[in-house]
Amino acid sequence: MARKIILLTSCILFFTHFLFAQIYIAPDGDDTNPGTIDLPFGTFPTAISEAVPGDTIYVRGGVYNLTTTITITAVKNGSDSLFFTMKAYNNEIPVLDFSTQQFGDKGISLRANYWHFKGLQITGAGDNGMDINFGSNNIIEECQFYRNRDTGLQLSNGSANNRIINCDSYYNADPPDYADADGFAPKLTVGSGNYFFGCRAWVNCDDGWDGYLRGADDVTTTLENCWTWGNGYLENGTDPGPDANGNGFKTGGGDNSNADSLMHHVILINCVAFDNKNKGFDQNNNLGSMTLYNCSGYGNKTANYRIQRALNPGQTLTVKNCVSFVGNVQLGSFAVQETNSWLPPFVVTADDFLSLDSDSASARRQPDGSLPEIEFLHLAQGSDLIDAGVDLGFPYNGTAPDLGAFESDYTTLIAGNESGISGSFQLFQNYPNPFNPITHITYSLPISEKVNLIIFNSLGEKVAVLIAGEKRSAGEYQVTWDGRDVMGNLVSAGVYYYRMELESGMVRTRKMIFLK
Ligand SMILES: [Ca+2]
Ligand SMILES: [Ca+2]
Numbered sequence: 145m146a147r148k149i150i151l152l153t154s155c156i157l158f159f160t161h162f163l164f165a166q167i168y169i170a171p172d173g174d175d176t177n178p179g180t181i182d183l184p185f186g187t188f189p190t191a192i193s194e195a196v197p198g199d200t201i202y203v204r205g206g207v208y209n210l211t212t213t214i215t216i217t218a219v220k221n222g223s224d225s226l227f228f229t230m231k232a233y234n235n236e237i238p239v240l241d242f243s244t245q246q247f248g249d250k251g252i253s254l255r256a257n258y259w260h261f262k263g264l265q266i267t268g269a270g271d272n273g274m275d276i277n278f279g280s281n282n283i284i285e286e287c288q289f290y291r292n293r294d295t296g297l298q299l300s301n302g303s304a305n306n307r308i309i310n311c312d313s314y315y316n317a318d319p320p321d322y323a324d325a326d327g328f329a330p331k332l333t334v335g336s337g338n339y340f341f342g343c344r345a346w347v348n349c350d351d352g353w354d355g356y357l358r359g360a361d362d363v364t365t366t367l368e369n370c371w372t373w374g375n376g377y378l379e380n381g382t383d384p385g386p387d388a389n390g391n392g393f394k395t396g397g398g399d400n401s402n403a404d405s406l407m408h409h410v411i412l413i414n415c416v417a418f419d420n421k422n423k424g425f426d427q428n429n430n431l432g433s434m435t436l437y438n439c440s441g442y443g444n445k446t447a448n449y450r451i452q453r454a455l456n457p458g459q460t461l462t463v464k465n466c467v468s469f470v471g472n473v474q475l476g477s478f479a480v481q482e483t484n485s486w487l488p489p490f491v492v493t494a495d496d497f498l499s500l501d502s503d504s505a506s507a508r509r510q511p512d513g514s515l516p517e518i519e520f521l522h523l524a525q526g527s528d529l530i531d532a533g534v535d536l537g538f539p540y541n542g543t544a545p546d547l548g549a550f551e552s553d554y555t556t557l558i559a560g561n562e563s564g565i566s567g568s569f570q571l572f573q574n575y576p577n578p579f580n581p582i583t584h585i586t587y588s589l590p591i592s593e594k595v596n597l598i599i600f601n602s603l604g605e606k607v608a609v610l611i612a613g614e615k616r617s618a619g620e621y622q623v624t625w626d627g628r629d630v631m632g633n634l635v636s637a638g639v640y641y642y643r644m645e646l647e648s649g650m651v652r653t654r655k656m657i658f659l660k
């Protein structure tokens with residue numbers, strides 16, 4: 145009844161704008177409460193049952209001791225325009241602790257479409273921390289999955305087109321066998337079109353990412369800006385045995401040496417694998433297409449890259465602008481390769497990198513949830529890997545793309561243009577990021593310049609022009625983008641690039657994500 149009155153009033157006053165309810169849940173809440181900020185609910189099933197599409201369930205900080213799986217079924221399907229949202233309230237940290245749950249039970253079982261989870265920590269589950277099972281078009285953002293007793297986040301049973309953004313999965317391990325717990329697992333019966341961006345998986349007892357198939361075939365998964373390391377070991381540093389496979393990105397494969405020739409097409413862009421017990425980038429026995437652009441492998445024990453087995457007819461392995469340091473590269477002769485660091489004329493040494501301090505990879509994320517700004521595996525000024533790559537259609541700094549996962553701000557010197565090589569022209573990461581629909585872009589100029597600032601979509605098409613050849617004196621500036629294209633229409637969700645070009649020839653580009 146209360147909802148109907150609120151709805152009616154809202155419609156009269158504001159039309160559709162404030163139509164959606166805000167539902168609150170807190171560790172010390174009570175299900176006899178109305179679910180407001182002052183009188184929150186106490187259990188997840190109650191909060192979920194009260195929600196309708198478009199509603200937001202705010203999860204207050206603190207530890208929730210949970211023994212039962214939180215199951216969300218198709219009764220609670222949202223839609224493209226009306227997501228269900230379950231998110232941490234402000235910057236509070238809700239910890240969903242399932243450690244008293246019986247072994248084999250999952251933490252969250254998401255069997256619905258169009259849910260957006262943000263800012264939750266899920267730990268101790270008897271099986272997967274979260275299993276997206278017959279659930280599609282969901283967004284899982286800034287969530288952490290750790291010390292679960294199987295894979296942190298698994299996608300199964302046809303789950304398709306989910307976006308996993310800025311999530312971490314670590315210290316997951318499945319006793320007593322220690323054979324299956326991965327960080328992220330789009331595997332077995334997974335659907336197609338799942339997308340990972342800005343995620344990290346470390347020290348999971350089995351693999352960082354696992355795309356092994358049993359039941360699914362001919363599916364595609366894309367990973368961008370993802371890092372994985374130290375898999376194949378337990379949190380205490382011990383190796384639990386050979387069933388703990390220890391691969392960084394295991395792209396696919398199937399049973400019985402993949403007798404069914406199953407294909408998991410995997411696209412890896414700007415991804416990093418290091419210090420894994422076994423392989424960094426691993427075919428296993430996947431027979432689908434694999435595309436590796438600007439990836440970096442370092443110190444993986446068996447090989448940084450191993451993709452040797454012939455693919456199914458018509459499938460391709462493409463490896464371009466990738467870096468390997470301290471570790472083997474084992475690619476079949478069928479690989480289409482261009483400007484990889486192990487090919488002539490490159491020579492890779494420690495001097496090519498600003499830092500080899502891998503500990504920094506697990507540093508805290510930035511306030512907007514994006515990966516920490518570290519120097520590990522970033523290229524040092526003067527490296528022959530700078531501006532040495534082939535143009536793959538992505539924006540870059542300097543005269544050409546660099547090799548590896550981290551495009552440097554350095555550029556090769558162009559004779560006669562030294563005055564343009566200034567250390568203090570900077571284009572900073574937008575804030576917030578991801579955003580919807582407003583974000584701010586800061587830049588600084590060492591000298592007076594004519595400036596262009598242009599937004600591109602992931603296809604390289606110009607979307608908006610924020611600054612068109614305007615003169616600016618030296619200093620720091622901030623520009624705001626309202627998420628609208630040149631026609632004034634709100635752009636669709638996805639990856640965008642902002643590119644600043646100066647009259648002196650300097651160019652800087654950065655990536656951002658618009659989330660629905
Ligand atoms: Ca295994
Ligand atoms: Ca695995």
Ligand SMILES: [Ca+2]
Nearest residue numbers: 491492496528
């Ligand atoms: Ca070098």
Ligand SMILES: [Ca+2]
Nearest residue numbers: 541542544546
């Ligand atoms: Ca470059």
